[in-house]
Amino acid sequence: MxxxxxxxxxxxxxxxxxxxxxxxxxxxxxxxxxxxxxxxxxxxxxxxxxxxxxxxxxxxxxxxxxxxxxxxxxxxxxxxxSKHKQAEKRAREAEAYTFEKLANEWYAYSAPRWADATAYKARLYLNNDIIPGIGKRPVAEITRPDLVELVRKVEARGTLNAAGKIRQWLNQIFRFGLAKGVATTNPATDLDVVAAHAPQVKHHPHVPLAELPELLERLAGARCDQPTKIAIRLLVLTGVRPGELRQAPWNEFDLDAATWTIPAARMKARRPHIVPLPTQAVDLLRDLQEITGRYDLAFAGKANPGRPLSENTINKALRIIGYEGRQTGHGFRHLISTELNSRGYNRDWIERQLAHGDADEMRDTYNHAHYLEQRREMMQAWADAIDAVCTGGRVVGIRTGSR
Missing domain, CATH: 3.30.160.390 (Integrase, DNA-binding domain)
Incomplete structure (x- = not known):
């Protein structure tokens, strides 16, 4: 019945x-x-x-x-x-299985077998580039063009080594997903075929150390505002990139500790960078505080304090004092690298000061404060050397007037 x-x-x-x-x-x-x-x-x-x-x-x-x-x-x-029902269940689970979940499972499985530096770097790029780009999407929906677009954004920053690592990790993550049964294809294969080619090395012009006193003397008498003059002098003293300096808020500086901490989000290589400040740099920043200390940005724009100094301001000032084609703001990094290497300083200290990623991945370090005290001593000696070569001229120190 x-x-x-x-x-x-x-x-x-x-x-x-x-x-x-x-x-x-x-x-x-x-x-x-x-x-x-x-x-x-x-x-x-x-x-x-x-x-x-x-x-x-x-x-x-x-x-x-x-x-x-x-x-x-x-x-x-x-x-x-029964098997049809199981297949439908797996399909529903795959639709809800996000890339972020898969990537974190891959990391948890892989990281214990890596060196600490590799684990740090993989986690950094997962958090800063990969997961923000595609993390919320179901694994099954991600296509090769999606991954190409993601890697292109990293390449656009000029960090081609990082882009190569990200391609490698994406491939490993999807292979892991295939093995787990949550991915049916690996869209990360052959991404290297469309990888950006390394650009020709662009040498930023810079004067030799012997000509630096004249440059600083001309700068002291130039018709440009004091923050611009201070910015150029700080580039000479620290070796940071002009963009890192221009956009620095005051809360990144600890002048009592003579330390400037730049967060990963503002760095080209997407890792935090600690800059030891020689006493001459601290003096300059204290002078600058009297001008822009009431604003969030150290180098607040003249017309709009909520925006930083224009990216063209520094190079324009160098052109005004007669150094067009001979010196750029970025060129001071090359001057510092040349001089410190010629003086026999440890290469790793110099590369870390300039926030370079080492081409040899095993030499790169996950500790963003590594060599801080060695670099502090090195950069103080560099600042003192600049004072020494300037002693014979009207520019007695790196600041306007004597220290």
């Missing part, structure tokens, strides 16, 4: 599980807990099998019969309803 809705509704649990039969293999299973589950019995490949069709009353008797008929049609077509 077919089951009635009344019988299904009034059925009570017993000490042992029992079933109320409907027709064509459908039954309502009632365990001692009192829940009511629809079951469909069938034979496939000569073997008895059973699947669940949901719980009563969420799935009504009429709906259960519809689901039974669908399952019977699958059996007739040579499809096992």
């Amino acid at each position: 077919p089951l009635t809705d009344s019988a299904a509704r009034t059925a009570k649990p017993r000490e042992k599980l029992y079933r109320l039969a409907d027709t064509l293999g459908l039954s309502l299973e009632i365990p001692p807990t009192g829940s009511k589950l629809w079951r469909f019995r069938y034979r496939f490949a000569s073997k008895p099998k059973m699947i669940s069709l949901g719980s009563y009353p969420a799935v009504t008797l009429a709906k259960a019969r519809e689901l039974r008929d669908v399952a019977r049609s699958q059996v007739a077509a040579g499809v096992d309803p």
